[in-house]
Amino acid sequence: MSENCLFCKIARGEIPARIVYKDDDCIVFHDINPAAPVHLLMIPRQHIVSMQDITDEDSVWLGRMMAQAPKIALENGCNAGPDGGFRLMANSGIEGGQEVLHLHFHIIGGKRPWKGQQVTIA
Numbered sequence: 001m002s003e004n005c006l007f008c009k010i011a012r013g014e015i016p017a018r019i020v021y022k023d024d025d026c027i028v029f030h031d032i033n034p035a036a037p038v039h040l041l042m043i044p045r046q047h048i049v050s051m052q053d054i055t056d057e058d059s060v061w062l063g064r065m066m067a068q069a070p071k072i073a074l075e076n077g078c079n080a081g082p083d084g085g086f087r088l089m090a091n092s093g094i095e096g097g098q099e100v101l102h103l104h105f106h107i108i109g110g111k112r113p114w115k116g117q118q119v120t121i122a
Ligand code: AMP
Pocket: 006, 017, 030, 031, 032, 033, 034, 041, 090, 091, 097, 098, 099, 100, 101, 121
């Protein structure tokens, strides 16, 4: 945990968020500025800055966390099947476009067109 980290504060319940899923590894909540009909953020409970900090030792919890993403996407409005789907992405580091420095995966989906139909964060 990091005292002043926004997403650690959400994980600790100190800042409100629309949480849709939690387990021992992670928390998933709605992005405050959605770029598409479905826009969730999946964060590890532990404070890790970005994918740049991930090592082999993180494989197990990270794998468990990733394995939850498809189910959470479907349960929150992403569409099933080859015509549906979702985008799962982590901006990593400043050159990667990361703004909040606590590892998070965007889960983005729903009927297109999305906001601006961009390929930046959405
Ligand atoms: P990134 O640019 O990948 O670091 O994405 C940060 C994301 O966090 C953006 O999509 C923001 O809209 C989102 N965000 C910032 N503050 C909050 C908050 N308090 N609750 C939910 N989402 C947030």
